[in-house]
Amino acid sequence: MALAFDGVTQRFGEVTALNSVSLSVEPGEIVALLGQSGCGKTTLLRLAAGVERPSAGRVLLEGKDVSSPESFVEPERRGVGLVFQDYALFPHLTVLENVRFGLQGRVPGTAAEATALRAIARVGLADLAQSYPHMLSGGEQQRVALARAVAPRPGVLLMDEPFSNLDRRLRDVVRDETAALLQETGATSIIVTHDPEDAMRIADRIVLMRAGEIVQIGTGETLYRQPASLFAARFFCDFTEVAGRVVRGAVDTPFGRFPARGLAEGSEAVACIRPHAVRIVPKGFCLPGRVVTRRFLGEVDHLLIAVDGFDRLLSVRASLAGVLGEGEDVGLDIPTDEVLVFPAGDT
Numbered sequence: 001m002a003l004a005f006d007g008v009t010q011r012f013g014e015v016t017a018l019n020s021v022s023l024s025v026e027p028g029e030i031v032a033l034l035g036q037s038g039c040g041k042t043t044l045l046r047l048a049a050g051v052e053r054p055s056a057g058r059v060l061l062e063g064k065d066v067s068s069p070e071s072f073v074e075p076e077r078r079g080v081g082l083v084f085q086d087y088a089l090f091p092h093l094t095v096l097e098n099v100r101f102g103l104q105g106r107v108p109g110t111a112a113e114a115t116a117l118r119a120i121a122r123v124g125l126a127d128l129a130q131s132y133p134h135m136l137s138g139g140e141q142q143r144v145a146l147a148r149a150v151a152p153r154p155g156v157l158l159m160d161e162p163f164s165n166l167d168r169r170l171r172d173v174v175r176d177e178t179a180a181l182l183q184e185t186g187a188t189s190i191i192v193t194h195d196p197e198d199a200m201r202i203a204d205r206i207v208l209m210r211a212g213e214i215v216q217i218g219t220g221e222t223l224y225r226q227p228a229s230l231f232a233a234r235f236f237c238d239f240t241e242v243a244g245r246v247v248r249g250a251v252d253t254p255f256g257r258f259p260a261r262g263l264a265e266g267s268e269a270v271a272c273i274r275p276h277a278v279r280i281v282p283k284g285f286c287l288p289g290r291v292v293t294r295r296f297l298g299e300v301d302h303l304l305i306a307v308d309g310f311d312r313l314l315s316v317r318a319s320l321a322g323v324l325g326e327g328e329d330v331g332l333d334i335p336t337d338e339v340l341v342f343p344a345g346d347t
């Protein structure tokens, strides 16, 4: 493995930022650390970079112990590239000088210039090599930060919320470009993000964290389709949660009965109905509902639907080409295999 954390714990006074975290990242793999603010993502990244020393446990790079209480390799000797949320470009240096800076002490003078220019061209900024950071847009600054980090060809690239300062449209473009560049360079990469879409679009594997611990590790598809808990499920989808009791292996709800595998008979459970899993059918078929609000979102409509016996509204996304109006009666078809069921309180 390229990078591994072995039982890493990190305490800051009373706060346990990481609690015995173990994780192996394979060479060339892109891993996203995903979780809410304060769950320990950045601390894990800082331990890999060597700007923090663990309270307990080991960090291994290429199988070598670089950060245990007994041995420590300084950040600049780890061969690790860093990209920060605020890009951390030197304002008084040009784009070329910023990227060259990352090569100092690794590549001799003339070769450094050529290497830096190649990295700048690779991120599409050849024309801006002599510009200063304040003359660049946010997206361009992010590309410079990326070029600076990859130019020395680090074995491991660590990125902390690299897209969070970009607006949505630019974010999509820069994220896809970054994914392509990471694939091309083959660098083992760890990306910290709180955005599940970022994680799903860029990472081979996602590590979902909570309160200093790993909740689940898997591909985006696994985490989305087979979340280990209600907490994990909520992270990836804004579904309608419906409480009910388990009776003969299924949870009974106003929307129907949904299989509750492995849950105790008579226990309280939560069924999670994904907005796009619900099919709208003509009234008189399936479960009756009434459209309370309808918002046009472009490719799909977002509907809130009232259903007898449910005191909130069911959230549905469907492409209806404007045929449905508010107040209209409809039928609802909810395929049981699209509904996730968890024990109540499994958060």
Ligand SMILES: Nc1ncnc2c1ncn2[C@@H]1O[C@H](COP(=O)(O)OP(=O)(O)OP(=O)(O)O)[C@@H](O)[C@H]1O
Pocket: 012, 015, 016, 017, 035, 036, 037, 038, 039, 040, 041, 042, 043, 044, 194
């Ligand atoms: N140097 C420090 N001193 C004291 N507490 C710290 C320090 N660094 C982090 N913490 C605490 O450790 C916990 C984890 O912080 P960390 O920055 O790793 O979380 P995060 O998931 O990256 O959050 P964010 O997305 O907000 O950056 C938090 O409770 C934080 O307040």
